[in-house]
Amino acid sequence: MSWTLFSAFFVACVLISVTPGAGAINTMANGMVYGVRRTLPSILGLQIGLAFQMVVVGIGLGSLLSSSALAFTIIKWLGVVYLVYLGITKWRETAHAFSTENQDATLSGWTRLWKGALVNATNPKATVFLMALLPQFLVADAPHAPQFAIMGATMVAVDIAVMFGYATLSTAIARFLKTPAQQRAINRAFGGLFIGAAGLLAAYRH
Known part of the structure; x- marks a missing residue:
């Protein structure tokens, strides 16, 4: 992959990560409750889910999702149900004092990590999107595995930086939320x- 091609891919990664989605919502929600440092497990979980999506596309399972309406529908509705579950849980969450070291935030780091992983891993739209995006940056006559590895590492690194920014922003906003009604x-x-x-x-339609 040439530097010109890599630069174009890097810009695409930044634009994709900055665009608000379920991952950004998850990161900001955690940032407001746990602070930046304790949101890191959630951000890492999102990257596990993203890496899973890259592997799915890389080994060709993405072709199954793009060609099989049944497989796509099953995965899609699993993702829908999970996001609704997160929404209801957040809606019903007890108001408490926000701080960067909130002692009332009871979810363990492992729980936050795997919740984050599921947000990205159960999104078939992301799989189809990656299938459409990644081939545009593949050099056809070069080995594909190293190229997928480079693109995957780049997407993860960019997304970590962007999610860290979202967590920092939401933590700053949380300092102004003082009353239970605001929370x-x-x-x-x-x-x-x-x-x-x-x-x-x-x-989203298949």
Whole structure:
């Protein structure tokens, strides 16, 4: 992969990561409750899910999702149900004092990690999107595995940086939320965003 091609791919990765989606919503929701440092497991989980998507595309399972309506539909609705679950959980979350070291935030780091992983791993739209994007940057007469590895590492690195930015922003915003009413409002806003993301995924057609 030439530097020109890599630069174009890097810009595409930045634009994709910056565009708000379920991953950004998940990161900001965690950032407001746990602070930046304790949101890192969630960000790592998102990257595990993204890496899973890259592997799916790389070994050709993405072709199954793009050609089989049944497989796509099953995975899509699993993702919809999971996002709705996250939305309802966030909507009903008890209001508490936000801080960067919140002692009332009871979810373990492992739980936050795997929740983040599932957000990205159960999104078939991302699989189909990667199938459409990645071939545009593949050099046909060069080995594909190293190219997929480079692109996967680049996407993960860019997404970590962008999600860290989202976590930092949401943590800063949380400092201004002092009353239980404000906290409930933001919880319900994020819950609504998760459910909205589920609606968009449900509306996506194979």
